Amino acid sequence: MSTHESSVVIIGGGPGGYEAALVAAHLGAQVTVVDRDGLGGAAVLTDCVPSKTLIATADYMSEFETAAELGVHLEDREGDAVTDVVARLAEVNQRVLELAAAQSEDIGARLAEVGVRVIQGTGRLSGPGTVVTTGEGGEETLQADVVLVATGATPRVLPTAQPDGERILTWQQIYGLTDIPEHLVVVGSGVTGAELAQGFLGLGTRVTLVSSRDLVLPGEDQDAAAVIEDVFRRRGMEVLNRSRMESAQRRGEGVVVRLTDGREVEGSHVLIAVGAVPQTSDLGLEEAGVELSESGHIVVDRVSRTSVRGVYAAGDCTGVFALASVAAMQGRIAMSHALGDAVAPLRLGAVSANVFTDPEIATVGMTAAQAAEAEDVEAVTMPLARNPRAKMLGIQEGFVKLFASRGVGTVLGGVVVAPRASELIFPVALAVQNRLSVDQVASTFTVYPSLTGTLAEAARRLHPTEGDV
Numbered sequence: 001m002s003t004h005e006s007s008v009v010i011i012g013g014g015p016g017g018y019e020a021a022l023v024a025a026h027l028g029a030q031v032t033v034v035d036r037d038g039l040g041g042a043a044v045l046t047d048c049v050p051s052k053t054l055i056a057t058a059d060y061m062s063e064f065e066t067a068a069e070l071g072v073h074l075e076d077r078e079g080d081a082v083t084d085v086v087a088r089l090a091e092v093n094q095r096v097l098e099l100a101a102a103q104s105e106d107i108g109a110r111l112a113e114v115g116v117r118v119i120q121g122t123g124r125l126s127g128p129g130t131v132v133t134t135g136e137g138g139e140e141t142l143q144a145d146v147v148l149v150a151t152g153a154t155p156r157v158l159p160t161a162q163p164d165g166e167r168i169l170t171w172q173q174i175y176g177l178t179d180i181p182e183h184l185v186v187v188g189s190g191v192t193g194a195e196l197a198q199g200f201l202g203l204g205t206r207v208t209l210v211s212s213r214d215l216v217l218p219g220e221d222q223d224a225a226a227v228i229e230d231v232f233r234r235r236g237m238e239v240l241n242r243s244r245m246e247s248a249q250r251r252g253e254g255v256v257v258r259l260t261d262g263r264e265v266e267g268s269h270v271l272i273a274v275g276a277v278p279q280t281s282d283l284g285l286e287e288a289g290v291e292l293s294e295s296g297h298i299v300v301d302r303v304s305r306t307s308v309r310g311v312y313a314a315g316d317c318t319g320v321f322a323l324a325s326v327a328a329m330q331g332r333i334a335m336s337h338a339l340g341d342a343v344a345p346l347r348l349g350a351v352s353a354n355v356f357t358d359p360e361i362a363t364v365g366m367t368a369a370q371a372a373e374a375e376d377v378e379a380v381t382m383p384l385a386r387n388p389r390a391k392m393l394g395i396q397e398g399f400v401k402l403f404a405s406r407g408v409g410t411v412l413g414g415v416v417v418a419p420r421a422s423e424l425i426f427p428v429a430l431a432v433q434n435r436l437s438v439d440q441v442a443s444t445f446t447v448y449p450s451l452t453g454t455l456a457e458a459a460r461r462l463h464p465t466e467g468d469v
Contacts, residue, residue, distance in 0.1 A: 009144040011123035014041020016150035016314030020331030025114040034123035046172040058202025125284035153276035153316035161248035185267040189216040193273035302345035304334035354422040362425035365413025389449035
């Protein structure tokens with residue numbers, strides 16, 4: 001396909017959509033993005049950027065607690081100790097929303113620079129190569145050589161816990177709050193629930209976390225989850241393990257969450273964080289022949305192709321990995337494949353991810369569960385508390401865990417539990433992506449003192465010996 005004659009229509013302006021648009025424009029295609037909710041999608045406007053901004057504020061407040069351990073104390077002008085650090089939620093949320101809007105504007109400016117047309121409205125397939133858009137300018141029919149669907153997902157809503165935007169909230173609605181909730185009940189202990197539970201705890205809210213599993217963060221490394229749950233409890237959060245919500249309703253000036261065992265938890269607000277559902281209805285997908293899974297996700301292969309020639313999909317609507325980084329990669333791969341550029345299929349085994357709790361949990365590649373089932377894998381875990389830089393920073397929790405192939409020493413994966421683990425996982429991700437050996441990692445200079453020194457030490461401990469072969 002000649003890219004100079006190609007037209008691309010992208011439905012959805014989130015990470016999968018706008019990153020795909022940039023690649024397609026670079027390859028010479030005429031690109032139109034049809035976006036309903038704002039460029040950047042949920043990742044920028046209502047999820048990743050807002051939540052991590054709020055969490056960063058909470059992390060900043062927690063540093064005041066560590067400061068006392070380092071010999072630093074707050075005093076007023078009379079020399080009296082300052083005991084309370086207060087967050088003003090209206091100001092916090094105003095900053096959150098302003099940052100999100102600014103990021104969205106930056107994306108729009110970048111798309112305009114490369115000649116991408118943006119239509120504010122909705123798009124619907126009326127055939128494999130035809131998209132009908134509806135926006136402020138009315139209805140328009142676009143013909144396309146390539147169509148990319150990147151419509152994302154939306155919070156899962158339960159019939160017994162209908163959000164009202166005031167007391168019963170989804171994670172997209174919390175940024176409308178102007179006052180710190182007195183008692184926030186968080187239902188769901190996955191990544192979103194755990195992150196926001198600790199975020200509001202750090203802002204000064206009393207938090208009760210309703211978790212259906214034995215540990216919070218059931219999808220994460222269980223050693224890491226145990227560290228996080230212990231931190232939650234020590235900082236005053238009430239964690240209700242093996243508990244399921246039956247309903248959530250308004251009661252007076254607050255809410256009541258009824259559990260399936262008959263218990264009731266009263267609070268001022270409840271945050272429902274029980275997953276997401278793909279936004280794939282009313283897009284004309286099934287009529288066009290695009291295969292959907294039982295859950296409603298678009299079925300794609302490793303180069304983002306759907307079951308219909310010329311129609312691709314990327315992001316949360318595919319159910320591959322609910323990560324903005326994966327959505328962006330899927331979108332880039334889709335355009336490279338569709339427009340004839342060199343492309344490598346998506347490698348899920350090299351995806352790095354992060355849970356923005358305090359400390360953070362960062363992972364890449366092989367998991368502990370996978371390593372336990374494999375006979376030819378070695379693992380080593382090292383606590384960060386022994387690291388000199390960690391001592392200087394007052395870090396007491398956290399660890400580094402590496403997995404490597406026995407005998408060969410190829411780095412297969414890793415887990416980092418630490419402040420800013422999202423930054424520390426990158427050397428491990430490079431090793432996994434490029435199939436480096438533990439010896440190559442261990443022989444690379446690290447700064448002394450630094451937290452990355454523990455990564456190098458873990459690699460040294462995995463050095464293959466004759467007995468490993």
